[in-house]
Amino acid sequence: xxxxxxxxxxxxxxxxxxxxxxxxxxxxxxxxxxxxxxxxxxxxxxxxxxxxxxxxxxxxxxxxxxxxxxxxxxxxxxxxxxxxxxxxxxxxxxxxxxxxxxxxxxxxxxxxxxxxxxxxx
Amino acid sequence: xxxxxxxxxxxxxxxxxxxxxxxxxxxxxxxxxxxxxxxxxxxxxxxxxxxxxxxxxxxxxxxxxxxxxxxxxxxxxxxxxxxxxxxxxxxxxxxxxxxxxxxxxxxxxxxxxxxxxxxxx
DNA sequence: TATTTTAAGTATAATAATTATATCTATAAA
DNA sequence: TTTATAGATATAATTATTATACTTAAAATA
Numbered sequence: 001x002x003x004x005x006x007x008x009x010x011x012x013x014x015x016x017x018x019x020x021x022x023x024x025x026x027x028x029x030x031x032x033x034x035x036x037x038x039x040x041x042x043x044x045x046x047x048x049x050x051x052x053x054x055x056x057x058x059x060x061x062x063x064x065x066x067x068x069x070x071x072x073x074x075x076x077x078x079x080x081x082x083x084x085x086x087x088x089x090x091x092x093x094x095x096x097x098x099x100x101x102x103x104x105x106x107x108x109x110x111x112x113x114x115x116x117x118x119x120x121x
Numbered sequence: 122x123x124x125x126x127x128x129x130x131x132x133x134x135x136x137x138x139x140x141x142x143x144x145x146x147x148x149x150x151x152x153x154x155x156x157x158x159x160x161x162x163x164x165x166x167x168x169x170x171x172x173x174x175x176x177x178x179x180x181x182x183x184x185x186x187x188x189x190x191x192x193x194x195x196x197x198x199x200x201x202x203x204x205x206x207x208x209x210x211x212x213x214x215x216x217x218x219x220x221x222x223x224x225x226x227x228x229x230x231x232x233x234x235x236x237x238x239x240x241x242x
Numbered sequence: 243t244a245t246t247t248t249a250a251g252t253a254t255a256a257t258a259a260t261t262a263t264a265t266c267t268a269t270a271a272a
Numbered sequence: 273t274t275t276a277t278a279g280a281t282a283t284a285a286t287t288a289t290t291a292t293a294c295t296t297a298a299a300a301t302a
Binding site: 025026027028029030031035037040041044101104105107108109110111112113114115116117118119120 | 146147148149150151152156158161162165222225226228229230231232233234235236237238239240241
């Protein structure tokens with residue numbers, strides 16, 4: 001990312017994208033894709049450690065419920081962010097990891113971490 | 122932001138932050154602060170145009186409800202991201218804008234937009 | 243042989259978050 | 273006197289999330 005872009009530059013840049021290619025904002029659909037109470041956290045956890053099993057994710061994200069974790073992972077898989085690898089053993093083993101598309105969200109988390117370092121006490 | 126950080130570098134970097142300063146992750150609290158169906162979108166809209174009046178925000182974010190917009194703005198104000206300027210006229214006029222703290226989320230939206238440009242069709 | 247254990251879920255009911263709809267405020271204009 | 277206005281608030285209905293119990297299938301244990 002260009003280091004020296006100002007708030008005003010960005011405002012103008014994104015505004016022009018939105019105003020010229022109307023209804024084609026590159027940000028809004030991404031925000032919507034990551035909507036829901038757990039999705040962003042799940043992707044983030046997989047970003048810092050991957051692959052992880054269902055049970056490991058559940059432990060790290062505690063107090064998440066089975067239902068929410070399973071549903072969120074399913075939807076993230078549909079959106080192509082998460083890969084699910086199932087090993088047919090008993091008891092079952094399933095490993096989740098980020099796809100390349102998912103790993104490409106890294107700069108987003110990096111930007112968030114920079115903000116957090118500056119402002120979270 | 123450093124341009125050439127790899128996924129592995131980031132993984133290691135953030136992992137070490139989390140593992141050494143346990144319970145002090147710079148990302149998770151930010152994600153939680155921006156949780157809720159509309160908050161991230163509201164901040165984004167104020168990022169590309171600001172100040173905006175309540176009614177303008179409502180129009181842009183349509184189908185948001187009065188309740189959600191009012192509550193989200195209130196909470197964002199409490200978190201120090203949004204500034205509320207009230208003009209005592211009739212009919213009332215209230216303008217919302219980002220604080221410096223809010224504007225500092227710009228790199229996050231820039232990173233999201235880069236991802237969106239690459240992956241959103 | 244019958245029971246227990248295990249990980250990754252699913253099913254159902256209860257609670258919390260979000261939405262829909264109606265209403266309030268005060269003044270100026272019709 | 274009535275209507276219009278922007279920025280909300282109040283309440284009830286709907287949707288998302290949570291809590292709890294249950295399912296699966298084979299291997300290990302009693």
